[in-house]
Amino acid sequence: MKRVLLLGGTGDALTIARRLGPDHVYSLAGLGRIPGDLFCSVRVGGFGGIDGLKAFIEAQSISLIVDATHPYAAQMSRHASAVSALKSMPCWALRRAPWQPQSGDAWREAADFSSILDAIAPYHHPLWTLGREPLSHLDEIAPSQHWTIRCLDSHPGNARATIIAARGPFSLDGERALFDAQQTDVLISKNSGGAATEAKLAVARERGLPVVMLQRPGLPPVEREFSDTSSLLNALEAWLHPHPLFDKTP
Numbered sequence: 001m002k003r004v005l006l007l008g009g010t011g012d013a014l015t016i017a018r019r020l021g022p023d024h025v026y027s028l029a030g031l032g033r034i035p036g037d038l039f040c041s042v043r044v045g046g047f048g049g050i051d052g053l054k055a056f057i058e059a060q061s062i063s064l065i066v067d068a069t070h071p072y073a074a075q076m077s078r079h080a081s082a083v084s085a086l087k088s089m090p091c092w093a094l095r096r097a098p099w100q101p102q103s104g105d106a107w108r109e110a111a112d113f114s115s116i117l118d119a120i121a122p123y124h125h126p127l128w129t130l131g132r133e134p135l136s137h138l139d140e141i142a143p144s145q146h147w148t149i150r151c152l153d154s155h156p157g158n159a160r161a162t163i164i165a166a167r168g169p170f171s172l173d174g175e176r177a178l179f180d181a182q183q184t185d186v187l188i189s190k191n192s193g194g195a196a197t198e199a200k201l202a203v204a205r206e207r208g209l210p211v212v213m214l215q216r217p218g219l220p221p222v223e224r225e226f227s228d229t230s231s232l233l234n235a236l237e238a239w240l241h242p243h244p245l246f247d248k249t250p
């Protein structure tokens, strides 16, 4: 029996998971919502590094890893690639294309958190859409700034920070209203790619606002790479149920 381990954490991964039958396993870090309506089995939480992932794959007789993690979840991707090499088993990855700047965009790339802080220093109302990382810097907010931090979890914030717990997809009108309400003058974003969280970039563009884009991490090589869920699902279908071209003699 061929058994797939799907590493998830994105909407695209959930789309793939919805097509997997009960022989297969969908794995989540546990940061977001855990779907309860899938046919495949769902496991939640870290494996315990490379050794833990290898042990899981052996115990569950996994024959293919499909890495559909977020483009910034580089550690999980590195572990998947390392275990695939150790076990001489295939690892495929869904690698969503990054957003590209368009005419009117004022994007600046930042390599790390401290470069982001430098880039936003001249502004007063940054809107953070990086996830929870800024929450550990609430005591470092410049007196001239009020941060808005949008992330998955609610958090108390403080006098200089408003925390908004929200999950995409986000609409253009919703993003416009958020920028208005928070008087956003600079946007901080990952270059996640995809449509679900792209509207904020359109709002920054139409208002001529700068965007500080956290650079994507380097990702390891994999046996097969796909840029969209449908091509990955087609390949998966063919791998799980290969049909010979000629199954009858004339």
Ligand code: NAP
Pocket: 007, 008, 009, 010, 027, 028, 029, 030, 031, 032, 044, 045, 046, 047, 048, 049, 050, 052, 053, 069, 070, 071, 072, 073, 074, 075, 076, 077, 079, 130, 131, 132
């Ligand atoms: P990471 O740094 O690649 O992963 C850290 C550890 O989390 C992994 O080593 C693994 O623990 C566990 N992990 C991650 N994905 C897993 C999965 N699908 N199944 C089981 N365990 C998993 O990624 P991260 O810390 O989760 O996130 C890094 C960046 O990606 C952040 O900026 C975050 O906002 C963004 N992001 C992540 C997710 C997500 O679901 N992971 C979703 C959206 C955005 P062990 O080493 O113990 O196996």
